[in-house]
Amino acid sequence: MPEDVSMKSSNLVKYYHADLEDSLSEELLHFIELLKTELLISNDSKSKQELVEVQLYRLIRENSLECCFPNIESALRIYLPIMVTNCTGERLFFNLKLIKNELRTTMSRNRLNSLTLMSIEHELLRQINVSDIINIYFLMLKL
Structure with a gap:
C-alpha cells in the first residue's frame, strides 16, 4: 500500500507542482495513521451526511493540523471544488435537453x-x- 500511495501522490505532485511538494506521500502515510486513532471517531449525524473528503478537510481545519499536513490540506482545497465543477457540465446538458x-x-x-x-x-x-x-x-x- 505505501508504494501505491507513493506512486499516486507523485503523479499528483507532478500535475500540481506549484501547489504540492514531494513530501506529500510521507504526509499521506502519517495522515492514514492519524485516522486510525481516536481523533476521527465521531458519531454526530452531520458527519454521516458529509462526504468523506469534506470530513477529512474539516478534521484538519478544526484540529489546526494545517502545519502538520500542509500538502494534504492543499490537495483537499484543490479537490473539493472539482465536484462542483462537474455539476456544471451536467447542468449544461440538461439545459440543452430543455431547449x-x-x-x-x-x-x-x-x-x-x-x-x-x-x-x-x-x-x-x-x-x-x-x-x-x-x-x-x-x-x-x-x-
Whole structure:
C-alpha cells in the first residue's frame, strides 16, 4: 500500500507542482495513521451526511493540523471544488435537453447554440440593459 500511495501522490505532485511538494506521500502515510486513532471517531449525524473528503478537510481545519499536513490540506482545497465543477457540465446538458425538445428539432444549429448559451448565461443576461443595446445598434446603422 505505501508504494501505491507513493506512486499516486507523485503523479499528483507532478500535475500540481506549484501547489504540492514531494513530501506529500510521507504526509499521506502519517495522515492514514492519524485516522486510525481516536481523533476521527465521531458519531454526530452531520458527519454521516458529509462526504468523506469534506470530513477529512474539516478534521484538519478544526484540529489546526494545517502545519502538520500542509500538502494534504492543499490537495483537499484543490479537490473539493472539482465536484462542483462537474455539476456544471451536467447542468449544461440538461439545459440543452430543455431547449432542444421535440418542437424544436428543425431548429438550425446556430440558433440552438445561441439559445443554449443564453440559457446557460441567464444570470448575465438579466444584468444587460436591452434598450442600451438597441440604441447602440441603431447608432451603428446610421454610420
